[in-house]
Amino acid sequence: MFKSYDDEKTFQLITAACKVSGLPLETVLEVFGQTWLKFCMDNGYEEMLRTLGGDFTSFVQNLDALHAHLSRTYTKLNYPSFRCETNNDGTLTLHYYSKRSGLYYIVLGVIPQIASVLYNQKATITVDSREEQDIENGILDDHVIFTVKLSKNDGNTTVNNKEDSSTIENNKELVCIRPTFPKQTIIQAKHFCNIFPYHLIFDENFVIKQCGSMIQILLKTKMERGSSLTSLFDLTYPRVDFTLTNLMAFINSAFLMTSVKKRNGHSLVLKGQMRWMPDISHMIFISSPCISSLQELKAMDLYISDIPLYDVTRELILLNQQRMAEMEIA
Numbered sequence: 001m002f003k004s005y006d007d008e009k010t011f012q013l014i015t016a017a018c019k020v021s022g023l024p025l026e027t028v029l030e031v032f033g034q035t036w037l038k039f040c041m042d043n044g045y046e047e048m049l050r051t052l053g054g055d056f057t058s059f060v061q062n063l064d065a066l067h068a069h070l071s072r073t074y075t076k077l078n079y080p081s082f083r084c085e086t087n088n089d090g091t092l093t094l095h096y097y098s099k100r101s102g103l104y105y106i107v108l109g110v111i112p113q114i115a116s117v118l119y120n121q122k123a124t125i126t127v128d129s130r131e132e133q134d135i136e137n138g139i140l141d142d143h144v145i146f147t148v149k150l151s152k153n154d155g156n157t158t159v160n161n162k163e164d165s166s167t168i169e170n171n172k173e174l175v176c177i178r179p180t181f182p183k184q185t186i187i188q189a190k191h192f193c194n195i196f197p198y199h200l201i202f203d204e205n206f207v208i209k210q211c212g213s214m215i216q217i218l219l220k221t222k223m224e225r226g227s228s229l230t231s232l233f234d235l236t237y238p239r240v241d242f243t244l245t246n247l248m249a250f251i252n253s254a255f256l257m258t259s260v261k262k263r264n265g266h267s268l269v270l271k272g273q274m275r276w277m278p279d280i281s282h283m284i285f286i287s288s289p290c291i292s293s294l295q296e297l298k299a300m301d302l303y304i305s306d307i308p309l310y311d312v313t314r315e316l317i318l319l320n321q322q323r324m325a326e327m328e329i330a
């Protein structure tokens with residue numbers, strides 16, 4: 001079941017489906033998209049799909065995380081990436097990137113299903129533009145931009161932002177509370193760097209402005225203001241060139257960065273989230289060391305205590321250790 005097939009086989013299967021049904025490729029893919037959600041729900045993923053997002057937008061913004069999670073079970077995945085923006089008129093602009101060309105008709109089929117089955121809304125989706133984008137050393141990604149118009153089942157267009165009434169329906173208790181923020185942060189930079197030891201803040205030119213304490217200790221490098229992120233780290237996931245445009249395009253992905261400098265022959269791999277801060281035009285990368293066993297921890301000359309208590313990487317390492325011990329006994 002968890003076997004992965006060459007793309008060639010998948011495309012052969014689609015061509016055969018076209019021949020048997022007499023339908024054009026676009027229709028076959030769209031119909032596949034229309035049945036995909038129900039198929040996944042009927043095959044053990046219903047709870048996961050129903051809990052992914054409180055509203056349609058949050059669902060789409062977390063599709064990358066869903067596929068990334070699946071890649072733990074299904075190996076060698078080459079999953080697509082989704083990102084959406086809310087427009088002033090209440091419509092959504094949906095970006096889809098795929099290493100496979102021409103599969104975007106699946107999106108045309110699956111998006112209305114998500115709106116209807118999970119959020120009791122009607123979605124109209126149209127293709128705005130399609131281009132092949134060079135994102136990794138000349139490798140092209142299919143980048144398709146869609147407009148999604150959501151309406152309640154009575155036909156009225158709904159606005160997709162958090163103040164929207166449809167969101168309130170799905171998320172009643174959350175939107176009642178509007179967070180307040182202090183005028184200035186009361187925490188000093190050094191405390192921030194110690195509390196979040198694996199974070200980095202950098203500007204549009206990848207100049208590091210702030211760096212967590214453990215990154216500096218592990219790389220044996222004092223991050224002076226002005227150090228360049230791209231000379232210290234390679235971007236290993238998503239497989240795109242290390243440019244700001246690409247970071248923004250894949251902002252919903254989990255990012256993996258690998259240190260150029262090695263420690264005990266091992267690179268430091270950080271896994272985390274990028275958040276763009278538009279008011280100051282800086283990006284923050286909040287991460288954890290990408291370690292899943294005590295062996296890897298030892299190899300990096302790290303201790304459990306080097307991972308903050310709030311970071312679930314601790315639990316992951318210990319859980320994995322326990323699982324391996326149980327397997328040895330069995």
Ligand code: HEM
Binds near residue numbers: 048103106
């Ligand atoms: C739990 C539910 C889901 C599962 C188990 C799942 C699983 C997968 C898998 C295994 C692939 C193939 C990736 C590869 O072979 O490299 C894939 C691709 C894809 N998934 Fe999902 N997926 C799920 C939900 C969704 C949803 C809700 C969407 C809605 C937009 C979606 C959109 C796509 C698309 C468009 C592709 C096409 C591949 C491409 O563009 O290269 N998936 N998914």
